[in-house]
Amino acid sequence: MTELVGLDDVRAARELLAGVIRTTPMEPSRPLSAALGGPTWLKCENVQRAGSYKVRGAYVRISRLSAAERERGVVAASAGNHAQGVALAAGLVGTHATVFMPVNAPLPKVAATKGYGAQVELAGNTVDESLVAAHTYAERTGAVLIHPFDHPDVIAGQGTVALEILEQCPEVKTIITGVGGGGLISGMAVVAKALRPDVRIIGVQAAGAAAFPPSLVAGEPVRLPTFSTIADGIAVGRPGEITFNHVRKLVDEIVTVSEEDISRALLMLLERGKQVVEPAGAVGVAALLAGVVEVETPVVAVLSGGNIDPLLMMRVIEHGLAAAGRYLRVTVRCSDRPGQLASLLSQIAEHRANVVDVEHQRANPHLSLGEVEVALSVETRGVEHSDTLISALRASGYQVVFAAEA
Helix, strand or coil: CCCCCCHHHHHHHHHHHCCCCCCCCEEECHHHHHHHCCCEEEEEHHHCHHHECHHHHHHHHHHCCCHHHHHHCEEEECCCHHHHHHHHHHHHHCCCEEEEECCCCCHHHHHHHHHCCCEEEECCCCHHHHHHHHHHHHHHHCCEECCCCCCHHHHHHHHHHHHHHHHHCCCCCEEEEECCCCHHHHHHHHHHHHHCCCCEEEEEEEHHHCCHHHHHHHCCCCCCCCCCCCCHHHCCCCCCHHHHHHHHHHCCEEEEECHHHHHHHHHHHHHCCCCCCCHHHHHHHHHHHHCCCCCCCCEEEEECECCCCHHHHHHHHHHHHHHCCCEEEEEEEEECCCCHHHHHHHHHHHCCCEEEEEEEECCCCCCCCCEEEEEEEEECCCHHHHHHHHHHHHHCCCEEEEEECC
């Protein structure tokens, strides 16, 4: 199927969603506005029902099923957000949902999906593999497959995000959002190009799971041989047939960001924006912070989801601090004599750095006799502060054998 979803389809979807979803807020971002030299807004789908925009498309698709189809139930595959959207929508419509999730899906997303009433089956290591299992289940049981992105009803539902954006920020010049399979950006592009063809639509993928760039070059959906990213919500190995057609015709640009870029964005959103966002929901902000795309303001970045595993959040915060030069891991070699460790720590304190942990090692076979290795984790104020501290330690005769500021 190659026909594009139309503006009327999205408007009809919005009528179906009235009273079901919430109109999510638009929040200004001072750090991004300062960096970009113009107004920048955050469309907060991270506070949508079930924690992401996914409920929009899922509800539109499921609500249009016939009574006979609802009786057979629905099945879906997802790393978490589509799973929760389908589970919630199925409960609202009055049908049963079975959801296949990767075996390594975040536990909070699995628990939330079950909490909405769905039966969860763990299958495969990726969403693509879970989708194969969902197709098999649908063929065996007659359950209706609710595709996470490649269906006109789903695209129309996701497009309602753009209707809200154009109402909340009518002067917008650029809309930027994360891209996995392409459902959200397809629906938003339909709306924007119909109502405001001057608005640039930019998609962002994690560099480790970027299937759209090679697909656009090839002129057809191309499957990645392997892919990996902390942004599990957009870790999709192949664009959909329908979404690819929308992106090729309506989206202005697709860019990629690194894991470090994503970590920095999550940290900024949490620290400065007070927003709890999952990695996939932060890639648009990551692209703006990293400067990988030129944009005209006002800009709206979609925070597409907020379902982040607390354990992952802890790791991401630490990684983000390191990426921003504020969390330094340094290993120092010095002579093994009384007072040497105290002297080292005193010098770090003099430079207003905070030691988080210390590991004192004598048994390393690479050390000379009478030499000790001290591994330190230190909080600093940024890259310059970290560089100054390392230079001071070296100037004092300490051998800094490893310093990570990534």
